[in-house]
Amino acid sequence: MPELYRISWASRETRNSRRYHYDNTSRGGPPIYVVQRTVSGCGFIERDGVRSLTPQNTAMLFWHGDQSNYGYAEESNGPYVLDFMAITGPQCEAIFHKVNELSDSIMPMPKQSEPTRLFYELSRRFNEHTFQDPYHESMLVYELLISLLREATRIPAERDPITYAAEYIQRRYHQPITIDEVAQAAGVSREHLTRQLTRRLGQSPGKRLQELRMQAGKDLVCHTTAPIEAIGPHCGYLDPDAFARAFARRFKMSPGKYRQRYQENSGAAGSRS
Template sequence: MPQELGLEGCDFCKFVNYEDSDDFYLYEMGTCKCKPLYSYTHLVKNRIIIHFVLNGKGILKINGKTYDVGPHQVFLIPSDTKTFYQADKDDPWEYAWFHIGGPKIPLILKEAGLTPSNPVYTPMACADKIETLVWDIMENNSRQYYCIGTLYQILGYMIENSKAKQDDTFDDSLLYVKNVISYIQLKYTEPVKIEKIAASLGLNRSYLTRLFKEATGYSPQEYLLTYRMKMAMKMLSENVLSISEIATAVGYGDTFTFSKAFKRHFGKSPSEYRGTDYSMAPGMTGR
């Protein structure tokens, strides 16, 4: 079992800040074998926390509801939501957690049936396989792409073995959102009109915006902007292209407009950011 510590009350904690992926960010991971009635209150910004209960049990309080959570279940701490959870008095839980983010994460979790309104997941099968992979990530925490790939594998198992999947309750509207994300990631270097994307899907802009915002927390326009800023930040850290070349590369017609948007997003101009270690820079939202 990993031994690195970082937070009081944790058996293991590692801050990793893996943000190279376009869709999936991993910020932190850890494990905790809790004492009886050990409790924690969370209110996190711009990220989601998922807990995998390995042994024991406890309660989760969120949005005015209380949930009993036991072995092999997974519970969600949504972004911007005050959450309380507590270990049982007689059989306190042991869990592993991951702080994750990225525009597709809410979509993936929703496919598994794990949402702010349904924050506890019970696998229909494969619980042992999922927990083996959780420990595998902890043991290989310094390997960025291995960790991200293994988390994708875990989430894949969760989707395939979820009640939502078994009941065939997957929301087809999420396919629209996935298509928009893929389109923006492919075309962000060009002029992009959200109206044209909506029309290509047979939707009006306001309806698409609502679907996208509900699924990701961003409007399509906000996602386009933040994705362009993320790519620009990465190019600036590489220190190869000029600022005007970067502006063109991320879809801006002139350097002034790009620089103004970049400073509004991150609080610093592109020239101030040039050469910054990309892995230490702020996340996608710039907040």
């Protein structure tokens, strides 16, 4: 039999505390892809250092072995009630990666949407054992995946691209992103992004990105004992020398000298108190 799309499990769970937490990086075995829809309460998923909430009528998408973790959100007002479906299939990886790229792992799934309808039809048939045969199951699972992809492609068109770009920078400044990547993610040209973001924020995208990185760098220099050369990767600089040069341009002294000056001033203030 050729490889088909199959449901490994589909069920409802109710979670009441932050002890509900899974780290997908530690999950081995065959590839399993999960759609987890919030019925009530709120969950979260964190990927690449970005934590996103999944309130009612939204779904998180993840797979076993990916660089993400998820669980009960402390912001949840009451129990976190979720419906999940775990699936396998020949193109799950490609489709999930594309949906994740377009949606940042979070999909709107309101009650009347096509993905939600298919999700619950599949869940019902799986638990009632009413698929006509494996081919019927495979067809419906693939239809669900394509409906998620179709909805994901609408997200960039429906959001305000400049607001999205500003949020994208805010969430990912600690990663080595470029302004070209931000513009591409927002679905606009670099020139249009620069004009509009400068008009709204009074800063170009590059200036905004640099400001966030330098503030993060200054905090790490002043408030941690991390080696200077290890700080850059935590605020968007893969090259320690590039971080040191940018820091010196911004604060008129090297990171090491800035740390020394901060510690001397803090010590002097402490001795006077």
